[in-house]
Amino acid sequence: MRIARILLAVSLVFILCANAFTAPSLEKVDRDQLRKTILPKQSESKWLQIPWETSIWKARQRAAAEGKPILLWEMDGHPMGCT
Amino acid sequence: MAGRALTFADADVIKLATEHCIPVASDDWYNRRKRDAEGDFFRAVSNQGPRGNKGVGGSTRQGMYIFTASGKLLGYRNNWDPNNMRWEIRKALKQFAALPANETKPGAVKVPELKASDLDKGYHRPVPKNGLVVRVHTRLIEEDGNGGFTTCSKLPSGVLGLMSSRDHLWIQENEWKALIPTNPTIGQQVHMPAKLAERINRFHLVDNTRGEPPFWTRKQIQASKMQIKVTQVTPTKIVMKLSGHSILSTHADLNQAQRAFDVVFEGEFEVDRQSNRIVRFDALGLGDHIGSGRYTSKARPGRSPIGLVFELIEPKTPKDSVPPQAAREIGAYFGRY
Numbered sequence: 441m442r443i444a445r446i447l448l449a450v451s452l453v454f455i456l457c458a459n460a461f462t463a464p465s466l467e468k469v470d471r472d473q474l475r476k477t478i479l480p481k482q483s484e485s486k487w488l489q490i491p492w493e494t495s496i497w498k499a500r501q502r503a504a505a506e507g508k509p510i511l512l513w514e515m516d517g518h519p520m521g522c523t
Numbered sequence: 524m525a526g527r528a529l530t531f532a533d534a535d536v537i538k539l540a541t542e543h544c545i546p547v548a549s550d551d552w553y554n555r556r557k558r559d560a561e562g563d564f565f566r567a568v569s570n571q572g573p574r575g576n577k578g579v580g581g582s583t584r585q586g587m588y589i590f591t592a593s594g595k596l597l598g599y600r601n602n603w604d605p606n607n608m609r610w611e612i613r614k615a616l617k618q619f620a621a622l623p624a625n626e627t628k629p630g631a632v633k634v635p636e637l638k639a640s641d642l643d644k645g646y647h648r649p650v651p652k653n654g655l656v657v658r659v660h661t662r663l664i665e666e667d668g669n670g671g672f673t674t675c676s677k678l679p680s681g682v683l684g685l686m687s688s689r690d691h692l693w694i695q696e697n698e699w700k701a702l703i704p705t706n707p708t709i710g711q712q713v714h715m716p717a718k719l720a721e722r723i724n725r726f727h728l729v730d731n732t733r734g735e736p737p738f739w740t741r742k743q744i745q746a747s748k749m750q751i752k753v754t755q756v757t758p759t760k761i762v763m764k765l766s767g768h769s770i771l772s773t774h775a776d777l778n779q780a781q782r783a784f785d786v787v788f789e790g791e792f793e794v795d796r797q798s799n800r801i802v803r804f805d806a807l808g809l810g811d812h813i814g815s816g817r818y819t820s821k822a823r824p825g826r827s828p829i830g831l832v833f834e835l836i837e838p839k840t841p842k843d844s845v846p847p848q849a850a851r852e853i854g855a856y857f858g859r860y
Contacts, residue, residue: 463787466788474671490531502545509615510592518548519526522848
């Protein structure tokens with residue numbers, strides 16, 4: 441009985457919301473095409489050609505060992521995630 | 524996004540970064556706050572630049588820095604024009620070449636190992652032990668006129684925001700194990716752990732295409748239905764179908780909401796029965812979004828479609844272990860409070 445009430449409540453919420461906002465649907469969508477559309481294009485992924493470290497300390501150790509400077513891409517929100 | 528689309532998409536910058544430098548990317552929110560050797564080192568470098576000494580915490584120190592292993596700053600830019608960046612890197616490389624051998628010779632600078640116990644646990648986010656990492660891509664899309672979708676071609680914010688975004692969803696060991704039925708039968712319903720469902724709703728069904736996104740509060744989950752059903756059972760694998768529909772909104776009436784996302788999703792989990800592990804998880808989401816956040820301004824007007832792809836990955840390189848954006852508040856992320 442309790443489960444039935446919960447299901448009824450959830451359904452009512454969806455019905456009420458659906459009246460205000462037509463629900464999207466994946467039913468008639470070509471999923472493979474949509475997936476390809478969403479995933480990053482090759483042209484958007486050039487920055488991934490760079491072998492990024494994500495630890496400044498590890499980069500520091502490598503820089504010391506290899507005799508190179510460190511190039512740090514520092515952002516609010518990780519440059520390789522977040523957005 | 525500007526760094527990905529402009530600076531680090533430039534062939535010369537890629538070559539300079541890869542061949543002449545040790546490239547590292549990091550989240551300033553953690554670095555400016557962490558009280559450990561790594562945080563101290565970063566701040567000591569940053570203090571030499573135009574942003575100055577802001578102490579521990581303080582406001583942003585973001586930008587592109589070039590410095591030595593000993594901590595001497597050679598260059599700084601917070602401008603993502605590749606022409607400026609090329610010039611800045613080359614200038615810094617010249618300065619580096621002019622430094623004495625005790626700064627530049629391989630092995631001259633000694634950098635000690637840092638143990639896990641040396642790190643500031645408040646600002647260190649390793650992938651959960653035996654946890655799963657799911658990459659989440661989100662993109663603004665638009666109807667193509669033939670019943671399908673294509674990439675969004677125009678935004679009030681210009682080109683930024685047209686790319687596919689990326690984040691990670693972390694699933695803890697107890698959560699993915701709870702998804703694996705002991706005696707699977709076709710048609711069997713599998714319960715989605717409540718904290719995992721909440722994590723997906725609050726922190727991963729978001730528009731993060733133009734910057735750091737606002738997340739949903741618990742109250743803003745207006746409706747959520749996630750069903751998992753066993754669809755295939757063989758001696759070697761179990762396949763389960765995920766289907767769901769979530770309505771996330773700043774107001775119960777979506778027409779009055781400042782921000783809302785009405786999204787459906789479908790996907791599959793595959794369990795390898797020998798290892799008793801989830802070895803594949805793919806899902807696709809499609810929804811209508813309205814509104815902007817503080818750092819995601821200039822959304823398209825009104826309702827507009829957004830697509831999401833979730834895919835389980837095996838972390839192989841450092842970038843695969845970057846924490847979810849929402850993991851800054853790790854307790855909230857894992858539903859501990």
